[in-house]
Amino acid sequence: MTTLLQLDGISKSFSGINVLDKVNLEMQAGSVIGLAGENGAGKSTLMKIITGVYSKDEGRLRLRGEEKVFNTPRQAMDAGIAIIHQELNLLPELSVAENIFLGREPKGFLGLINQLIMHEKTVQLMQRLNQKISPDQTVGSLSIAQQQMVEIARALSFDADVIIMDEPTDALSERESEILFQVVDDLKSQGKALAYISHRLQEIFKLCNEVAVLRDGSMVHSGATQDIDEDELIRHMVGRTLSEKYPYTAAVPGDTRLRVENIHAPGVNDFSFSARAGEVIGFSGLAGSGRTEFARALYGMTCVSQGVVEIDGTAVSIHTPGDAVSAGVGYVTEDRKGEGLIQDHGLRSNMTLSALSLFQTKYGLIDRRREIDAVHKYIEVFSIKTQSSEMPVAQLSGGNQQKVSIAKTLIPGPRIVILDEPTRGVDVGAKREIYLLIQQLKEQGLCILLMSSDLPEILGISDRIMVVARGHVIAEFTREEADQEKIMHAAIAREEKCI
């Protein structure tokens, strides 16, 4: 095997805080190296150094044996290194094709952009990814999963030799993930060198022949995947062994808290179910099944055209997110960058945005002390890795941003919490903390609606499971009845019947 990329003693600190400490890494042609580590371990930072987004403080980077310094992402791209970043980096107003070829549009007559070639290449890429996305669609109109596929298409379009994927399946459903896995295997057999970051450890074992683990900025393990098992990998990541992956406590549910009857809304078609206080309801379904659309309708982000919503026995009409918050509904969005957090603003002001009235004194001013106490409580409970409560959330690692986003929803003290992909981008340890927290909230009598494309997660922590397809609840299982096969079967049977 030939070494394509070699990192030697890379160090990096942000405002005096060490994030990477003398890290070594090699990427071989025809090999996929998995990179694991807790939130904030420095994985994305390392990849951003390779791709010229950040400059390194120390160390050397060699590409095909030749030492290189990349000052801009462009230089790294031109040298044949492509990356799918953890956060979406698309321009919502531009079309799919324009996004993919941004900055390197094929030129034709008089130096004008050759739309035809751009269009054609995009169609080819989408075929390769098995997507029905038109090159002319604006990216803003796509679902998050589709946008992620566009990111993947863009990375492929470079035809680079070194390809880095930073949590690429984060926003994808099973079906799309499978497509990506196929692509990864193809690239590997074409002799490309790949790095694959994920918090879904099964994916690392499935795709990667090598694995490396970062902990607090140091490389604590690297070797062949076959020489290590999941427990050992987790031990390297968190420095200890974790008990039970999906903590679950059976709770005695209370009265009916939420009753949804024949709701119609954009993407939601005759949606009905009811949930009791102290229950976790899991919603499963393929991408585009209408789970997220239902969540948005319930939270007042889209218009409910028909149907009844009852909370604790009283009918409520929710037209705006403001109505939802006052009715005691909280929502953790699946798109934390665009909808969840103000990227340039500090952790504190993001976390308390929905709940400022709780911290008001009788003069109508905000009691800074109480606000900060609440923020610190959540920083502690979720072990959010941050330099201070004022750090801009854009500078937090992806997983830590997700924790801030959840805390923000919980601070107003909702009665019903909708969690849309709550463990997206969260490391194993923190996932467990979030599951424990969900159990705690359940014991306090909250009603939790969990939307997730991670089926084991749904099975692991839900009391009841609804299978959603075409904006409709098509099957319901109790925790005891449910298993992976039954759910997939129900979801797919319905899809096929409709086609």
Add this chain to the structure above:
Amino acid sequence: MHLKKVLIDNKSLIGLLLLMCAVSLFSPNFLTVDNLLNILRQTSINAIIALGMTYVILTAGIDLSVGSVLAFSSAICATLIANDSSMIVAVFATLAVGGLLGAANGVVISFFGVQPFIATLVGMTIVRGATLVYTGGRPISTGDFDVAESFYTLGGGYLFGIPIPIIIALVVFVIGWIILNKARLGRYVYAIGGSEQVTRIAGINVNTVKMTVYVLSGVMAALAGIILTARLESAQPTAGAGYELDAIAAVVLGGTSLMGGRGTLVGTLIGALIIGVLNNALNLMDVSSYYQQIAKGAVILLAVVVDSRVKHTS
């Protein structure tokens, strides 16, 4: 490293001090108590307008109509005083007129979804037109009733030896600062500028907040109008023309981002002082008012360029 951060964080203040040093070298009359109070008094009108503008710009909006709103409110105010209404009534009625005009901007922006630039540009034109129609293009004197005399103190009077406009400006800045930094409204203003979408999804009524900032901007323009009317003992139909640019310049010189979400009122105050000192210096140095505009533009351009340079390197 640390020093550099302190310097960057206080670059507006440093700019102001440097400017003052430079001017005092050229003109011995600059650093006198009288002249400094004079600068403060002249600055207070722009500072008050810039306060409202800061709120608006923090939400990623802009209000171009402030100069016209000032003129219209001024005309209303002068009429009321000339008709011997009580001072309290005249002042509050004028502020209410400014608030209503601001509300009109707010409705067009938040409920009809028109871009703030366009909405307030249209507002600026219509309100200026209305002022000209109302005044017939002629100044309105505040008249000869007794009330006119006591009304004059709002613009020309002193309290403890300090010109009253300065005191008014200080009071509104203290209140404005408390609301922006300690109250919910202020937090929402910053949040909307940071991301309107995120703020809306967090359950905040974004439209109401936007309405409020345009109303505030209108009220501040009217307050500035009252002070100007009092000082001149009349309302001029063309009063306030170009004031929107001075206010925006003060906000930008004070380090507030035109993209919204970032900035401070203290910065705006410093920005307004920079413009005030500059105007004063050019007057002291007998620069003709035509050249003054060029000089002012050049300084603002310089400040903005330095600002974006500094942002790039840090």
